[in-house]
Amino acid sequence: MRELVFALEYEPGRNRVADALADHPGARVRSLSVHATDDHLWRVDHAAGTPAALDDVEAAFLDGDYYADCLATEHCGATQTTRVLDHTDDALVLYTDWEPTPVCASVPHIARDHLGESVLFETRHEGRHYTWRLIHSGEGDVGDFFDALRAAVGDAARTELLKTASASGATDGPGSNGGDIGLSPEQEAALRAAVEHGYYESPREVDAGDLADHLDVPRSTLTHRLRRAEERLAKAHVAEERVVDAGPASE
Structure with missing residues (x-):
């Protein structure tokens, strides 16, 4: 099994949810759950934030011209039902x-085409950054997947590969330069x-x-990268302390 993590950074006005989140740092x-077949996509999402932020996020999801994860650049005529649970x-x-x-495209459907049908999805959306984590068999072609993804996204968003690794956690490729913590x-x-x-x-010098x-x-890109790097560093530090604390007891 392989792990693939990447992010889409949406330009203003190209994704209603990204615009709503950008207004509320x-x-x-x-995502709590994401499932896709050839002709359907089901997902359950959990949003956290201030009351005003949640109102705007809900309005973005319920808006008639927003389709969950659709990468079509124009109105695609898809059928969508969104319910507030x-x-x-x-x-x-x-x-x-x-x-x-037929004119729609989405990350799950592109992944099914190039990485196989048994792909697991996890997402996190902060500001204009939409991070996807995929677990797949490793038998597909990741390069073809990214080519198709970039073609579908067009100029609506920048695509950034964050990590590629075995499911056991050993990183390789673009995600290997950050050492054992996988930056x-x-x-x-x-x-x-x-x-x-x-x-x-x-005080800060810059x-x-x-x-x-x-x-x-962009400033938003920098702060997103720093937050993710800080998160990995903090988790690695705590994990290392746990290993030390759990070391063999002295006789």
Whole structure:
């Protein structure tokens, strides 16, 4: 089994959910379940954020011109049903049933075409960054998958490969430059630049905007890469401490 992690960074006005999340930093949507067949897609999503953020996310999902994960650049005429399963002050749970048309494309359907039918999907959406984690058999062609994905996405979003690894966790390819914690080359470059330019000094010697200009990437891209790198570093540190704490007891 193989693991594949990548992100789509949507341009403003090209994805209703991305626009809603970009207006509410800290809000996020993660999938609880994603299933796809040749002519259907079902998913359950959990959103977290402020009441205003959840209202905007719900409106984006329920809007008539938004189809779950559809990558078509124009109105595709798909049939979609979205139901609100739960909506509280700090959480929102949505169920979506999407029936695409021949002109539609989506990550799950492209994955089924190139990586096989038994692909597992997990997603996380923060701001304009939509991160996908796929578990697949390894028998398909990942290069063909990405070519088809980029062609379907067009100029609506940037595609960034974050990690490719065996299901056991050993990273290779683009995700191997970050050492044992599995940072992508982009995450490692952002982290190194942040340290070298004093982003983590107190007070900071450079702000996120100037650092993003130095790396020639949008500010949102930089902050996303730093957050993901920091998350991996923190988890690796805690895991290492647990291993030390669980070491053999002295006699």
